[in-house]
Amino acid sequence: MSKPRIGLLGTGPWAGRTHAPALAAHPGVTFSGVWGRRPEAAAELAAAHSTRAYEDVDALFAASDAVALALPPDVQAPLAARAAAAGCHLLLDKPVATTVAGAREVAGAAAGAGVSSVVFCTLRFAAGTAPWVAEQAERGGWFLARAHWLGSLFADGSTSAYAASPWRRQKGGLWDVGPHLLSVLLPVLGEVTGVDAVAGPGDTTHLLLRHASGAGATVTLSLSAPPEAAHAGLELFGERGRAVMPSWADAVASFGAAVDALLTAVRTGEPHPCDVRFGLRLTEILATAESRLAPAAP
Template identity: 60%
Template sequence: MRIGLLGTGPWAQMAYAPALSRHDELDFAGVWGRRTAAAKELADSYGVRAYDDADTLLDDVDAVAVALPPAVQADLAVRAARAGCHLLLDKPLATTVAQGRAVVAAVEEAGVASVVFFTARFQPEIDAWISQQAATEGWFTGRAEWLGAVFSGDGNPFAASPWRREKGALWDVGPHALSVLLPVLGDVRRVAAAAHGPGDTVHLVLEHVSGASSTLTLSLTAPSAATGATVELRGAAGAAVLPESAQSAVSALVRAGDALLAASRTGGAHACDAAFGLRVTEILAAAEGRLNGGA
């Protein structure tokens, strides 16, 4: 499968380009970016073609991987799907429900495969833990804390990201927490409460269709010493805590590439497809509405 990369920023450089070049069954064919010089530099470092026109790249490949801000990603994903390209997308799928729905509609109309890269879902230890907990009945509550120091540490490569500055932890790390909780506790019936904390920190209370509830604490402005991700479940079976993963983001992205190949070959939907990405977007949009004073 010939695959192109859309995006040239830190995440494209640190994760996507290395993963695409490492994958045994993906032919990394080229790079397009909003900055022509950056696209050429990244493409040259992997010996692939730099494209100055996105549609030309879409015509030349079977699939695209997207490492761009979510609003830009959503629009390009629609164009790519309509061009017949399978989609390896990043979280969040979009930051508005309308954009997310447009991506899902384009995927369904074109009949292409889609995978959204929620990192934890492609780390073997965590994926196995999620499957084990999803098969366990009687969960009562869940607690997720996803704390980063993007805006409080020195020299973080993502600190200058305009969309992260605007949308904050809710949209950046909220998708990670939801990607772990939803398969275990079920879909969210209601965002029961939402409150601001220090910096961009937010606290959410969710009601799930299973009858369980969960709380989320999300931040990109935590002190460096307080960073980390924790998920704890409590129920009839006792307590379960999310394991740590030794897998890098690059290794997880290679597994996401495997998932995209499998979905394209079988026609089956992956658990983290665009439709799941849309559902995460809908929940985050509801939470954002609560934070902004909505009911």
């Protein structure tokens, strides 16, 4: 059997820095091509990685067994549903969508077509954090989690390639980095059964979560922290004391691990824990938090 063919939808910084290099370097797949909303950018990215640019997204679907998506979430969702209907397995970015209806459409399309899916929540695939998450979920007995992701994309003088992203400007850290921390908290502490939220400075959001295990979690999310304060971390407290999530790096290798996870799901028919249904649940939690946001006290 020939190597599975995986196409890429998206040509922005995340696609160029992570998805395309990982697909081109992966020994188990054929990088079948690139489609983007800007054909000239697709042509440039495809040429850099010795693959083909497509101006017709349906033609890329036809030439691929699976597609990876690196697009704004509410652009991603309808295209992912369309790809699933064409028989392509899905390697999605987080969040799957910023509306429950959008995420539900993708999940329904994947189920209806019988395709496999993985949502690339980095902490679930990074070599530094993935084993730690599995270990803490297995240990159990956790009472409390404290988590934060303080980015400085919107800080004065930011030179980040992601700072001009319209959807990040609109939706903020809640939707951009919130999925990462939730993707750790749910497998470790159990289903979220209650959500409260309050707004902080800039786009900052503070969450208070109740989990099915009885544990609680506090989460702070921001893309507008001062550069000197930029940091991400997660701590657990429980019967065995305290556990601190290790650091992680190398997004390309992490994405390669997500590709491996999708290939395994396709081969075995066993859904991955971080599949589109999990992505739908993340969107449901974030939408609830957004609906309950109260302004910060003056």
